[in-house]
Amino acid sequence: MYLDDKRVRLAAFDWLNQQISLHGEVLPRALLQKGFELDGRRVPLISAQQGIFKPAVLAQIPLSILTVPGSTYDDHMGPDGLIRYSYRGTDPRHRDNVGLIKAMQTGTPLIYFYGVMPGKYQVERPVFIVDADPATLTFKVAVDDPAFMDIYARKEVAIGECDIERRRYITATVRQRMHQAAFRERVLAAYREQCSLCKLKHAELLDAAHIIPDIDSGGEPVVSNGLALCKLHHAAFDSFFLGIRPDYVIQVRSEVLREEDGPMLIHGLQDLHEKRIILPRSRMHYPNANKLATRYEDFLAEEAKGAA
Numbered sequence: 595m596y597l598d599d600k601r602v603r604l605a606a607f608d609w610l611n612q613q614i615s616l617h618g619e620v621l622p623r624a625l626l627q628k629g630f631e632l633d634g635r636r637v638p639l640i641s642a643q644q645g646i647f648k649p650a651v652l653a654q655i656p657l658s659i660l661t662v663p664g665s666t667y668d669d670h671m672g673p674d675g676l677i678r679y680s681y682r683g684t685d686p687r688h689r690d691n692v693g694l695i696k697a698m699q700t701g702t703p704l705i706y707f708y709g710v711m712p713g714k715y716q717v718e719r720p721v722f723i724v725d726a727d728p729a730t731l732t733f734k735v736a737v738d739d740p741a742f743m744d745i746y747a748r749k750e751v752a753i754g755e756c757d758i759e760r761r762r763y764i765t766a767t768v769r770q771r772m773h774q775a776a777f778r779e780r781v782l783a784a785y786r787e788q789c790s791l792c793k794l795k796h797a798e799l800l801d802a803a804h805i806i807p808d809i810d811s812g813g814e815p816v817v818s819n820g821l822a823l824c825k826l827h828h829a830a831f832d833s834f835f836l837g838i839r840p841d842y843v844i845q846v847r848s849e850v851l852r853e854e855d856g857p858m859l860i861h862g863l864q865d866l867h868e869k870r871i872i873l874p875r876s877r878m879h880y881p882n883a884n885k886l887a888t889r890y891e892d893f894l895a896e897e898a899k900g901a902a
């Protein structure tokens with residue numbers, strides 16, 4: 595027995611919105627595999643095996659597409675700014691491929707799960723199949739604004755040219771977000787989800803800070819240009835209250851060391867002076883010494899300005 599396609603889809607998007615407000619835009623695989631219940635039926639959002647996924651309650655059109663971790667987002671970006679997604683296998687008539695063609699013909703919204711690291715997926719929704727090429731076995735996928743779902747809930751939507759242009763624009767802006775999400779997940783995992791200065795362990799209070807500001811390097815987010823820092827230490831690092839030497843030792847700015855104030859200043863900043871930061875388990879993830887050196891020079895310059 596199938597349930598009404600639109601109802602299932604809207605329920606899935608609602609459920610996703612709730613999960614995102616609880617956990618952020620990167621969700622764990624187990625949660626997505628479990629999904630939610632509708633009319634006593636379980637609706638998973640992904641499966642363990644397939645990239646193109648249709649839960650049993652839907653008749654024909656898939657609910658989601660998924661990219662496994664390991665590739666970079668740019669691998670999936672075409673020169674036209676639209677996402678490339680491969681057919682399942684080599685048979686265009688496979689039911690998963692036929693399902694996505696149907697999604698394209700009907701303008702049906704789907705969910706895209708982009709694997710940022712094993713077991714963790716960045717969510718983009720809604721996405722639409724806008725082109726299908728059986729010769730290269732490739733779909734083109736565009737992202738739209740989540741607000742589109744309000745329109746979808748109210749009526750049947752015809753896809754006009756302006757939608758395509760808007761979606762192309764939105765899809766292009768998604769790239770930076772994907773980079774940021776992947777960077778954050780990888781850096782926090784490398785540091786076992788703790789601040790590398792004070793060991794604070796609440797992920798909600800942690801950031802992946804860049805050692806060298808990454809103004810769209812275009813490259814893959816590299817853990818060795820990152821540090822897991824709590825909000826306080828991220829801000830302190832960015833505004834040169836402290837610096838980290840290439841030998842991983844923290845230097846607190848001399849004016850700050852001379853200040854007298856409450857326990858937050860003492861424990862939060864002054865006590866860190868001359869301490870070594872907490873390093874990732876894997877040497878490959880250690881902060882890059884050259885990048886630390888460059889950043890430390892900036893710190894010294896700022897300190898000299900303060901002393902002058």
Ligand SMILES: [Zn+2]
Nearest residue numbers: 789792824827
């Ligand atoms: Zn901290």
